[in-house]
Amino acid sequence: MSFDYDLFVIGGGSGGVRAARVAAGDTSATVALAEESRLGGTCVIRGCVPKKLMVFASTYSEAMREAQDYGWNVIPGGFSWPKFQTRLETELDRLEEIYGNLLDSSGVKVFDQRATLADPHTVQLADGTKITAKHILVATGGWPVLPDLPNADLGITSNEIFHLPELPKSILIVGGGYIACEFACILNGLGVKVCQYYRGAQILRGFDDEARGHIAEHMKRHGIDLHTGTNILEMEKRDGGIWVKSTTGTEMTFDQVMFATGRNPNTKGMGLEQLGIEIGRRGEIVVDDYSQTAVPSIYAIGDVTNRVQLTPVAIREGMAFVETVFKGNPTKPDHVLIPSAVFTQPEMGTIGLSEEEARDLEPIEIYCTSFRPMQQAFIGRDDRVLMKLVVSQQTRKVLGCHIVADHAGEMIQLAGVAIKMGATKEDFDRTVAVHPTISEELVTLKTPVRTA
Numbered sequence: 182m183s184f185d186y187d188l189f190v191i192g193g194g195s196g197g198v199r200a201a202r203v204a205a206g207d208t209s210a211t212v213a214l215a216e217e218s219r220l221g222g223t224c225v226i227r228g229c230v231p232k233k234l235m236v237f238a239s240t241y242s243e244a245m246r247e248a249q250d251y252g253w254n255v256i257p258g259g260f261s262w263p264k265f266q267t268r269l270e271t272e273l274d275r276l277e278e279i280y281g282n283l284l285d286s287s288g289v290k291v292f293d294q295r296a297t298l299a300d301p302h303t304v305q306l307a308d309g310t311k312i313t314a315k316h317i318l319v320a321t322g323g324w325p326v327l328p329d330l331p332n333a334d335l336g337i338t339s340n341e342i343f344h345l346p347e348l349p350k351s352i353l354i355v356g357g358g359y360i361a362c363e364f365a366c367i368l369n370g371l372g373v374k375v376c377q378y379y380r381g382a383q384i385l386r387g388f389d390d391e392a393r394g395h396i397a398e399h400m401k402r403h404g405i406d407l408h409t410g411t412n413i414l415e416m417e418k419r420d421g422g423i424w425v426k427s428t429t430g431t432e433m434t435f436d437q438v439m440f441a442t443g444r445n446p447n448t449k450g451m452g453l454e455q456l457g458i459e460i461g462r463r464g465e466i467v468v469d470d471y472s473q474t475a476v477p478s479i480y481a482i483g484d485v486t487n488r489v490q491l492t493p494v495a496i497r498e499g500m501a502f503v504e505t506v507f508k509g510n511p512t513k514p515d516h517v518l519i520p521s522a523v524f525t526q527p528e529m530g531t532i533g534l535s536e537e538e539a540r541d542l543e544p545i546e547i548y549c550t551s552f553r554p555m556q557q558a559f560i561g562r563d564d565r566v567l568m569k570l571v572v573s574q575q576t577r578k579v580l581g582c583h584i585v586a587d588h589a590g591e592m593i594q595l596a597g598v599a600i601k602m603g604a605t606k607e608d609f610d611r612t613v614a615v616h617p618t619i620s621e622e623l624v625t626l627k628t629p630v631r632t633a
């Protein structure tokens with residue numbers, strides 16, 4: 182049977198674009214890709230990239246205060262949101278163009294339209310065109326979900342935050358995950374009065390408890406009005422703002438409410454179930470270890486599979502798919518020991534098991550220190566950093582590393598190499614410190630603070 186293409190990719194985000202261009206570039210496969218919005222997807226257009234640029238913008242307020250204490254004669258002016266936005270849009274246009282050029286130069290045919298599945302080897306574009314392919318890769322990502330609450334549509338999500346015509350004076354952020362905490366810190370740094378509601382006892386559920394507590398303390402000390410054990414009970418438009426009554430009985434009015442209450446896979450209306458593809462509880466495409474669905478010609482990677490919602494993981498899944506299907510080298514994406522960072526202020530860099538997870542599995546030692554870093558201690562700041570290693574008593578392997586400090590994301594990338602290689606505590610100890618740095622503490626932690 183002959184097909185129009187060897188591979189049709191639905192979704193032009195990080196995972197889909199990488200799979201398409203590697204399949205087309207490294208093998209002789211003919212490849213097409215459909216994207217209904219902008220090339221680059223969540224990461225480039227409405228996620229990691231614009232978010233990180235906003236993180237940079239927001240840190241200058243504190244940097245200017247610190248500069249003054251270091252002796253600089255700095256007179257901070259106001260932050261110009263329109264100026265930042267213009268530059269941001271130019272940058273995103275540039276990146277989108279790069280993605281388009283990469284696909285073009287690899288010989289991938291791009292359709293700027295929504296595509297759905299018509300049968301195991303056929304996609305249908307929004308204009309009705311049907312295209313056949315030997316293999317179909319679904320990489321349609323995820324989308325923010327609003328809670329089931331009357332008037333929830335008065336609120337925005339992280340998708341809209343980059344496009345606000347002006348920065349709000351006050352905002353309520355709902356949620357306690359990556360996005361909620363990152364944007365609470367960003368907007369606080371940009372001068373917005375930030376209140377955050379999280380329904381649980383402590384933000385950043387799933388991360389190491391000590392690290393979570395450290396970040397929450399820091400956020401509160403820097404002016405974020407964080408309410409744990411709290412959710413929205415009622416909300417409505419009132420007095421030119423959004424009036425909110427919380428589950429703890431407080432009533433407040435905000436210029437904006439932002440929901441960061443999770444993201445669901447983009448699978449609605451794709452024709453997946455009709456073909457016999459299994460859909461999970463959160464709407465995710467269920468795949469095997471090789472990203473193959475229940476329909477052998479159809480694979481899925483990235484956030485739409487709800488395995489690990491991280492860009493570099495989607496890219497790895499895309500590459501493993503190409504190895505498996507186009508290079509005759511069956512490859513499972515490796516989901517073990519993934520380093521990651523939460524871009525709060527300060528950042529958290531983390532890899533491996535939390536203390537709580539590890540102690541349920543085996544006897545462990547905890548090495549941990551919290552101290553005022555030199556740069557801030559010099560000017561009398563109380564902010565502290567946290568460096569923590571979770572170590573197996575039996576194998577001596579470092580099972581987890583958790584860092585809360587400026588640039589923790591950069592640090593954990595490198596610590597991650599050692600930990601992925603199976604480094605023991607003694608390997609860390611044998612490494613000479615780089616002095617004076619914050620990260621040198623990772624190799625000078627002498628005595629366990631506790632065992633469990």
Ligand code: NDP
Nearest residue numbers: 328356357358359360361381386441442443444490522523
């Ligand atoms: P998360 O799943 O991390 O967090 C969702 C938050 O919303 C949780 O605190 C959750 O509470 C809360 N929540 C869920 N439903 C409700 C509700 N009905 N009412 C009130 N609160 C609710 O999702 P995010 O949207 O923050 O991020 C999505 C994914 O994107 C992350 O999992 C992450 O993988 C990825 N991401 C990664 C980043 C990075 O690497 N730096 C940055 C941003 C996103 P509870 O804890 O009780 O469930």
